Amino acid sequence: QKEVEQDPGPLSVPEGAIVSLNCTYSNSAFQYFMWYRQYSRKGPELLMYTYSSGNKEDGRFTAQVDKSSKYISLFIRDSQPSDSATYLCAIPYTGTASKLTFGTGTRLQVTL
Amino acid sequence: DVKVTQSSRYLVKRTGEKVFLECVQDMDHENMFWYRQDPGLGLRLIYFSYDVKMKEKGDIPEGYSVSREKKERFSLILESASTNQTSMYLCASSLQLNTEAFFGQGTRLTVV
Numbered sequence: 001q002k003e004v005e006q007d008p009g010p011l012s013v014p015e016g017a018i019v020s021l022n023c024t025y026s027n028s029a030f031q032y033f034m035w036y037r038q039y040s041r042k043g044p045e046l047l048m049y050t051y052s053s054g055n056k057e058d059g060r061f062t063a064q065v066d067k068s069s070k071y072i073s074l075f076i077r078d079s080q081p082s083d084s085a086t087y088l089c090a091i092p093y094t095g096t097a098s099k100l101t102f103g104t105g106t107r108l109q110v111t112l
Numbered sequence: 113d114v115k116v117t118q119s120s121r122y123l124v125k126r127t128g129e130k131v132f133l134e135c136v137q138d139m140d141h142e143n144m145f146w147y148r149q150d151p152g153l154g155l156r157l158i159y160f161s162y163d164v165k166m167k168e169k170g171d172i173p174e175g176y177s178v179s180r181e182k183k184e185r186f187s188l189i190l191e192s193a194s195t196n197q198t199s200m201y202l203c204a205s206s207l208q209l210n211t212e213a214f215f216g217q218g219t220r221l222t223v224v
Contacts, residue, residue, distance in 0.1 A: 099210060100206075104152065105155075
């Protein structure tokens with residue numbers, strides 16, 4: 001089983017829709033989660049990070065963690081064509097094997 | 113503005129050639145990374161370095177080597193390029209191994 005799993009999409013939604021992007025993870029010890037956004041022909045950039053409890057909101061974006069299901073979500077309200085990108089979840093490992101582990105990314109297309 | 117700069121956006125090389133991909137960061141970060149990104153496989157870590165002249169294998173180091181002679185510069189070397197190394201290569205740096213990674217714009221390498 002992969003450590004982080006993410007549906008690759010593509011996901012196509014009309015402008016103004018609410019978008020839900022999701023990842024599942026295998027290790028219940030993970031405490032801290034990140035979402036990166038990657039525009040076409042660019043490197044990924046950190047969009048949001050969240051700890052293991054509750055939601056975190058930043059403008060039209062909300063990151064949510066469900067530790068009991070090992071499920072993390074990124075919601076985008078009032079989606080815009082400029083949100084068209086690939087969204088990657090990332091989970092930091094701690095301890096002697098510190099690293100970031102990325103999901104495969106979900107490609108989102110917001111159409112006019 | 114923080115910056116990770118990769119020397120080339122696009123490269124075309126012949127099978128068997130030795131290929132150098134260069135990356136420079138201006139954030140004084142200790143840690144630097146090389147990933148490759150392929151459709152359906154996401155970001156896969158090739159090598160990383162946590163200090164000058166120090167390097168560690170990532171998940172897919174075979175066919176690659178790295179060099180870090182100066183803190184700000186991390187080079188990826190393909191000793192003898194093969195067609196299965198055609199990919200998008202992304203360099204990143206971070207303050208700690210499991211904190212926010214800042215990515216370059218990527219190098220799309222085609223091996224023919």
